[in-house]
Structure formats: C-alpha cells, structure tokens
Amino acid sequence: MHYARYIFRILQSKAVAQCHYVGRVLFSKHLLLTNVGISSFSSALGDFIEQQYEIVQNEKRKWDKMRTYNMTVSGITVGILCHYTYYYLDILYPGRTLRNIIKKVLIDQIVCSPLCIGLFFGTLAVLEKSDWDTYKDEVIEKGWRLYFAEWMVWPPAQLVNFYIVPPKFRVLYDNLISLGFDIYTSYIKHEVDSKEN
Template sequence: MGAPSILRGAGDYLAQKIEKHPFQARRCAMMSSYGGLFNGVVGHAWYIALDKGMKRVAVPGTAAFVGGKVLADTVIFGPFHVAAFFTIITLVEGGTLKDVKRKIDTDLVPALAAEVAIWPIIQAVNFWKVPVEYQLLVVNGFTVIDAAFMTSNTGNQIFINIKKGKNYPPNVVEIRVKYEQTIGDLRKLAAKKAGIEVDQLQLFRHGAELLADKYDMKTLLEMDLHTGFSLMAYDLTEEPDYFPPVRKTPEGLVVISAAEAAA
C-alpha cells in the first residue's frame, strides 16, 4: 500500500513542479490516496489472482499465458479501475453518487479507449518478463513517468475520442496543450490530427458541449488533474450519432440524463 501511494504522490508532485504552476497539495493528496487505497490493495490482489487463474489454463511464459493476462487485465480490471478512479475522485471533490453516475456514463468509454491505446503493450512486457510480485510496481512506475515527465516539454496530454456517424470504436487522437493555449487551440490541434476541418469537430466534456467561452485552458486542465485525461468529440462530416442522446440548450448541447429520457 505504501509504495503505490508514494509513487502516485511523487509522480503528481514532479508533474506539478515541471508545469511550474503553484503547487496544489489537495490534488497531490488525492492522487496519493488513490494510489495507496486502490492500486496498493485492489491492484495487488488482482495481479496475484490473475496469475493463479491463468496458470490453470496456460503454461507460464507462453504467448497464450501472456495474451490471456493482457486480455483479462484490459477487459476486466481496466473498466473496474477507471470506474473506481472516477468514483473516488468525484466523491473526494464533494460530488454526489448522481455526479459519479453522470461521470461514468459520459467518460468511461472515452477513458477506456485511451487506455487501450497504451497499456496492453506495457502489460504484455510486464506479464512476460516481470515476476508477479513486482508487476504492480512496474505499473506504478510507468504511472509516475507518465504523470511526471509527459508534461515537461510537450505539454499536457489529452486524448480526444472522435466518433464519426455510427462508426465504432471512435478514432483516438493524442494532443499536447499548454496552460497559455485556448480551447480554440485544442480544437485546431485535434482537428488537424484527425484530418478534418476545425468547424467539423464538436467537443464534449462531462456530458456538455465544450465551448470556448466556458473555460480557458488553465481551468480545464486544473479541473481534470492536468494530464492524461479524455474528451469526447464528434466528427460532423457525417450525421452525428450522439451517445448518450443530447438536447439543445442556450449554452450548447448537453447529454440527456436517464431520468429525462424516461420522463
């Protein structure tokens, strides 16, 4: 429990030092607590159980053994881990269970799409070469690297999950932004990566359309723990298939809640 907590906290502390903005002790404490309580306890139990389970059906060190572990980690632990993170962070920030549900409904799939783009490769090497008792340490080590150093020169990492029509899964593009940039800059970077015109890209955050007059980049980054988070987007070159459904408001499009849909 101690090592994951220290590593998570250290990674966030280094990230904040690199960003050269006033240190946020609350943010660091949140990340450290999550690392200790979830990664340290649940993560440790998961890797032990996963190793024992796969040894019953495959020979350790084989492609089937490693591949089975990666698949199970991605399909089972991945969604559980992301949902737990959203739940803990939302509640710590003063949110309600309703806020947790809204967060999971709108952000779980985009966050998982971003994770699938990175972690299976890391975990394949981890499960292949590293003894089970050290696998959680490797994962937390990569978390430190991502949190601390990915923001150094290239800016804060954001994954944009762009859905086009009824096509699935969404096209995931990675961009880097700095505090002094704007939401307009974010849209331009994402549109360029996706190969579409900027006016054909529609961004969403937490179930509402992300408009330039709602946030500046500094506020957006600070609300989402600075780096490595996801935003949903729609490619308007085809009729958008909004999921969850949305409705128009004076402030832009917002996701229709389950209660509204049932009414």
C-alpha cells in the same frame, strides 16, 4: 583483475546484504503494503509533476496539496486492486505460455482497466464529497479518454510484465510505466478545474 576483486568485495559487503534483506522483506513478507506504497507514491508524484506543469503554463497559481493528497489516496485504492488482480490472474492462468499471457492481458484490459478507472473516480468522488451524478458524469466524460489511452499503453507493457517480470515485482513494474500515465490521469481528472481557475 583488480576491479573484479573490488566488485566481488562490494557484492559481499554488509550494505549489499542489508539491501537484499530489505528487498526480501518488502517484496515477500510485506508485498501488499509495498505495492500500495509504490502505487500511492506514483499517483502523488504524477499529480505533483502535472501541477508543476500547470503552474509553469500559468494555468494555476500554486500547488494544490489537497489535490495531491486525494490523488495519493486514489493510488492506495487502485494499488490494492492491482495487487490482488495480479495475484489472482497468476492463480487462474499460471505459467508463461503465450495463451495464458494473452488471457491475462485481455482480462486486465477488458475487466480490470474499467474497474480501476471507476475506482479512481469513485475514490476521488468520496474524498471531494461529490454526488452520484457528478461521479457518473465524470466517468462518462473523462473515463473513456483514460480507457482509450490505456489501450495504447498497457497491452504491450503487460505482455512484458506477464512474460518477463517475476510476480512479486509486477506492481513495481506497472508503476514505473504508470508514472507517465499518472501524470496524464491527473491532467484528465483536473483539466476543467485548471481551466476554470
């Protein structure tokens, strides 16, 4: 009984109220900025982890900050796309019926996934000042590997996302799953670069 009173006091404390307020501001009032921030952080962290692994494996000598910066910016552009994708999918297919969830998952995989991959490589091509042929070659050579991997990871993850997760937390959930995928994405994108160094 003593523990129950202690827990009740904690739940009624100002700190918990402030956390609730911050959460409400982040995930309601400024949801787009929150989603973009989460996506960019996940991309940056994924690249940082991948680079540390490459350093440990003696594939590179030191951390390339510009590479992480570029991956962070790609997280911003992909984060914007994901934010609006989830928003419009919920408008087009409201509710949590199995039929609507399957439609959302299929649209996410067949339409949005290739768009995200193209946007990812496109953002990096602009930042790296690559020409059109380099961009096109990268999408053809590396994009299919990411797309194949996405079919292994995202359909089951998105079933959970569309069925259980409230809409305002979908990009957050997506990025919790995506951290591992962001590491793999960084590896695929920079695989040749690492081997040449």
